[in-house]
Amino acid sequence: MSIFLDKNSKVIVQGITGAEGSYHTDRMVKYGTHVVGGVTPGKGGQKTPQGLPVFDTVKDAVEATGATHTCIFVPPPFAADALYEAYEAGITFAVCITEGVPVHDMLKVVGTTPGMRIIGPNCPGLVSPGKASIGIMPGHVFTPGKVGLISRSGTLTYEVVDLLTRAGIGQSTCIGIGGDPIIGTTFVDCLREFKNDPETTAVVVCGEIGGSDEEDAAAFISRHMPETPIVGFIGGRNAPPGKSLGHAGAIISGNFGTPQSKIAAFKAAGVPVADRPSDIPRLLAERLAVTV
Numbered sequence: 001m002s003i004f005l006d007k008n009s010k011v012i013v014q015g016i017t018g019a020e021g022s023y024h025t026d027r028m029v030k031y032g033t034h035v036v037g038g039v040t041p042g043k044g045g046q047k048t049p050q051g052l053p054v055f056d057t058v059k060d061a062v063e064a065t066g067a068t069h070t071c072i073f074v075p076p077p078f079a080a081d082a083l084y085e086a087y088e089a090g091i092t093f094a095v096c097i098t099e100g101v102p103v104h105d106m107l108k109v110v111g112t113t114p115g116m117r118i119i120g121p122n123c124p125g126l127v128s129p130g131k132a133s134i135g136i137m138p139g140h141v142f143t144p145g146k147v148g149l150i151s152r153s154g155t156l157t158y159e160v161v162d163l164l165t166r167a168g169i170g171q172s173t174c175i176g177i178g179g180d181p182i183i184g185t186t187f188v189d190c191l192r193e194f195k196n197d198p199e200t201t202a203v204v205v206c207g208e209i210g211g212s213d214e215e216d217a218a219a220f221i222s223r224h225m226p227e228t229p230i231v232g233f234i235g236g237r238n239a240p241p242g243k244s245l246g247h248a249g250a251i252i253s254g255n256f257g258t259p260q261s262k263i264a265a266f267k268a269a270g271v272p273v274a275d276r277p278s279d280i281p282r283l284l285a286e287r288l289a290v291t292v
Helices: 019-031 058-065 076-088 103-111 154-166 187-195 213-224 259-268 277-288
Strands: 010-014 034-039 069-072 093-096 117-119 125-128 132-135 144-151 171-176 202-208 230-235
Touching: 010 019, 010 058, 010 076, 019 034, 019 132, 034 058, 058 076, 069 076, 069 132, 076 093, 076 103, 144 154, 144 187, 154 171, 154 202, 154 230, 154 277, 171 187, 187 202, 187 213, 202 213, 202 277, 213 230, 213 259, 230 259, 230 277
Parallel strands: 010 034, 010 069, 069 093, 093 117, 144 171, 144 202, 202 230
Antiparallel strands: 125 132, 125 171
């Protein structure tokens, strides 16, 4: 399933009657996302404040609405079961907002749900500006354009988007892939999609310390996207070794996952790396040969 959203993407919300699910459902609906219902066991037959039907199971929701996408606001111990339930009901695109999902649960899910695109967990979701938003990002900072954005950090996703918008640089699709050690969709997965997307002509990649996803992304860029204007950023440069910084996956272990190795990998691939987020629009403008 492609990472891109459109106005016809039919979305359900698992955990729709909880405080977080209800709040962000309202925001998604107001943005224009085609939310067709939600799921909370034991509350089937009710209606949300937006007038959306609530179902007891994902299967019931899919059969009644034809939904293909889900946004999951379910407590950590039950998030993996929510993903499995979505997969078994025929959902092909799942955004898991939940933070604190056990790593061993995600190891099982990622390896046993073929054909279902998973974004997250511990992510803010994604936005295709002017089309649809699934997740928790503030829609008002986005503007349609040609720049794709991928970030491990949720807050940094929409901070950079706001900087781009203020600089007059619109976005095609912006995706927060999540900051956990095991996630469903990686930088490389997103880069592969952007490479083949006619609506995306440039990309911003916001990484952070820990893991090797950024190095993998740099290698992909070097081999498959050498001519694409791409700008990078690495967060957590001052984190002490061995201490997690914000995200469970953002931890330096020895020489593994250091900011230096990630910055060096990007630069070797011809990707300029911003020292601070506010530098990103200028660097991108330079790559695009325009003035901001």
